[in-house]
Amino acid sequence: MKKKVFIIVGLILSLSLIGGSLAYKAYKENKKLKEEKKTAQIIANTKKEYGFYLKNEIKENPTNKTEKLFNEVILESNKNNSIDFASFSKNNLVKDLNNANIEEIINTINLEEEKYPLNSLEEIASAQISNNSQSNDVNKTILSIYKKHKFIKNLEQEKQKRQEYLNNLNTLKEELTYFRNSQDYSVKDGIYLCKNEDIQNKLKDFSTKYNLNLNITLENTKIEIKDRGVPILCYHGILDEPWGQTNLFVKVADFDAQMQYLHDNGYTPIFASEIKTASNVSKPIIITFDDGYKDVYTNAFPILKKYNIKANIYMISGWIGGDVYMNEQDLKEMSQSPLIEVGSHTVSHKALATLDENQIETELKDSQKTLQEMTGKKIDVIAYPTGSFDERVVAIAQKYYKYGLSTIKGKENPLNLNTYSLRRIYVYRNYNLNTFKGLF
Ligand SMILES: [Zn+2]
Structure with a gap:
C-alpha cells in the first residue's frame, strides 16, 4: 500500500516538475519575442530618427553628439562639391600680377585653405559612435546608418581630392609669392615688362600653365620697338x-x-x-x-x-x-x-x-x-x-x-x-x- 502511495506522489511530483519547466520555457520564449519586437521597434525608431542624415538634410538644433556628427558629415560633403582648382584659378587669376593684386589672391587662397581642413576629415573618419545611455542595438544601428552615407563610403577618395586641391592651392601660393618678391618685372597697362630673360621665362611658364595669355616682354625690347x-x-x-x-x-x-x-x-x-x-x-x-x-x-x-x-x-x-x-x-x-x-x-x-x-x-x-x-x-x-x-x-x-x-x-x-x-x-x-x- 505504502509503495503505491509513494509511486503516485512521485508521479504527481515529476509531472508538476515537467509542467512547471514547460511553463517556464514558454514564459521565457514569450519574453524573448517581446524583447525582439521591442528591439526591432527601437531599431526602426532609430532609423527614422536619423533618416535626415541619409537624405543629406541638416538637423536644426542638434540635441546629441550623433546628430552633431551627422550634421558635420553633411556639411563636409556639401563643401567637397565645390572643390575645383581649375575654376578657382580661372576666377582668381584675372587680375594683373602686381604686388597689391597678388596679395589679394594669396588672401583668397588662405581663406580657401581654411575652408577645407584635412583634420576635420580625420575626425570624421575616426568618429566613435557609442552612447552609454543607449543600448548596443541602438548604437549598432546608428553606426550602420553612419556608414551608409556616400561621403563616408568614399571618404578615402574625398580625402585625396581635398589633398590634391590643397596641394594645388599651395603651389599657386608659392608661385605668386615668388612673383610678389621679385623686383625683376613690373606691370604697366597690362604689359609685363621684364628686366631679364629668367623672369620673362618664369612669367611665360606661369601664363601657359594657367592659360592666362599674359602680354610679357623684355623691357629693352620695348624701348627698341618703341623707337623703331x-x-x-x-x-x-x-x-x-x-x-x-x-x-x-x-x-x-x-x-x-x-x-x-x-x-x-x-x-x-x-x-x-x-x-x-x-x-x-x-x-x-x-x-x-x-x-x-x-x-x-x-x-x-x-x-x-x-x-x-x-x-x-x-x-x-x-x-x-x-x-x-x-x-x-x-x-x-x-x-x-x-x-x-x-x-x-x-x-x-x-x-x-x-x-x-x-x-x-x-x-x-x-x-x-x-x-x-x-x-x-x-x-x-x-x-x-x-x-x-x-x-x-x-x-x-x-x-x-x-x-x-x-x-x-x-x-x-x-x-x-x-x-x-x-x-x-x-x-x-x-x-x-x-x-x-x-x-x-
Ligand atoms: Zn588690292
Missing part, C-alpha cells in the same frame, strides 16, 4: 614682266635679295595676327601681299620657303582663279604651309569708304566666310582695298576681324597698336637693296 616700330611691308606681285601699275611688281631676283637680307640680318618675320606679341621676338617684321596674284604662288612662295620666311596673303575672294590670280588649289596649298597666313582683301576689291554699310558688311563678311571655307582656317585680318576705310568700315571690321590693314605709311608699335588701321610700308619695283634697307 614693327615694319609691315606691303607687296603685290613678284614678277619680272609687269603689267598694269608696273611699280607694284617687284622683280623676282630683287625679292630674293630682300628676303635673303632679312634672313641674314636676324629679322623675325611674323604673321599679322601675331603683331601684339611682336615684342617677344627680336627684329620683328611682317611681310604682306595684297590681291592674291598667281605670281605670289609661283615666284614668291618658293623664295619664302627657301629662307623660311613667314608671310601674309590677302585674297579677293570673288577673284580667285583664272590666269592672273591664284586658283583655289594654289590657295589651299599655301594656306597649309606653316609659313603662310591668309587674310581677306574683300569680295570684289571696291573702295570700302565709298560703299553703304550693307555693302561694306557683305564685302567683309562674305569674303571671310568663303576664305574660311577654302582654307579651313580662321580669317582674322583684313586689308582694305586701295587703303580705303572710314569709321563705319572700322566698326564693321571689328565685328569680324581682329586686325585691319591700311596703306597709311609708317611702322606699328605693338604696345600701342592702330589695331584697325595698321600702317604699312610699300615696297616698289624701282627700289634697290639699299633703298629697301632704309625703309625700316
Whole structure:
C-alpha cells in the first residue's frame, strides 16, 4: 500500500516538475519575442530618427553628439562639391600680377585653405559612435546608418581630392609669392615688362600653365620697338614682266635679295595676327601681299620657303582663279604651309569708304566666310582695298576681324597698336637693296 502511495506522489511530483519547466520555457520564449519586437521597434525608431542624415538634410538644433556628427558629415560633403582648382584659378587669376593684386589672391587662397581642413576629415573618419545611455542595438544601428552615407563610403577618395586641391592651392601660393618678391618685372597697362630673360621665362611658364595669355616682354625690347616700330611691308606681285601699275611688281631676283637680307640680318618675320606679341621676338617684321596674284604662288612662295620666311596673303575672294590670280588649289596649298597666313582683301576689291554699310558688311563678311571655307582656317585680318576705310568700315571690321590693314605709311608699335588701321610700308619695283634697307 505504502509503495503505491509513494509511486503516485512521485508521479504527481515529476509531472508538476515537467509542467512547471514547460511553463517556464514558454514564459521565457514569450519574453524573448517581446524583447525582439521591442528591439526591432527601437531599431526602426532609430532609423527614422536619423533618416535626415541619409537624405543629406541638416538637423536644426542638434540635441546629441550623433546628430552633431551627422550634421558635420553633411556639411563636409556639401563643401567637397565645390572643390575645383581649375575654376578657382580661372576666377582668381584675372587680375594683373602686381604686388597689391597678388596679395589679394594669396588672401583668397588662405581663406580657401581654411575652408577645407584635412583634420576635420580625420575626425570624421575616426568618429566613435557609442552612447552609454543607449543600448548596443541602438548604437549598432546608428553606426550602420553612419556608414551608409556616400561621403563616408568614399571618404578615402574625398580625402585625396581635398589633398590634391590643397596641394594645388599651395603651389599657386608659392608661385605668386615668388612673383610678389621679385623686383625683376613690373606691370604697366597690362604689359609685363621684364628686366631679364629668367623672369620673362618664369612669367611665360606661369601664363601657359594657367592659360592666362599674359602680354610679357623684355623691357629693352620695348624701348627698341618703341623707337623703331614693327615694319609691315606691303607687296603685290613678284614678277619680272609687269603689267598694269608696273611699280607694284617687284622683280623676282630683287625679292630674293630682300628676303635673303632679312634672313641674314636676324629679322623675325611674323604673321599679322601675331603683331601684339611682336615684342617677344627680336627684329620683328611682317611681310604682306595684297590681291592674291598667281605670281605670289609661283615666284614668291618658293623664295619664302627657301629662307623660311613667314608671310601674309590677302585674297579677293570673288577673284580667285583664272590666269592672273591664284586658283583655289594654289590657295589651299599655301594656306597649309606653316609659313603662310591668309587674310581677306574683300569680295570684289571696291573702295570700302565709298560703299553703304550693307555693302561694306557683305564685302567683309562674305569674303571671310568663303576664305574660311577654302582654307579651313580662321580669317582674322583684313586689308582694305586701295587703303580705303572710314569709321563705319572700322566698326564693321571689328565685328569680324581682329586686325585691319591700311596703306597709311609708317611702322606699328605693338604696345600701342592702330589695331584697325595698321600702317604699312610699300615696297616698289624701282627700289634697290639699299633703298629697301632704309625703309625700316
Ligand atoms: Zn588690292
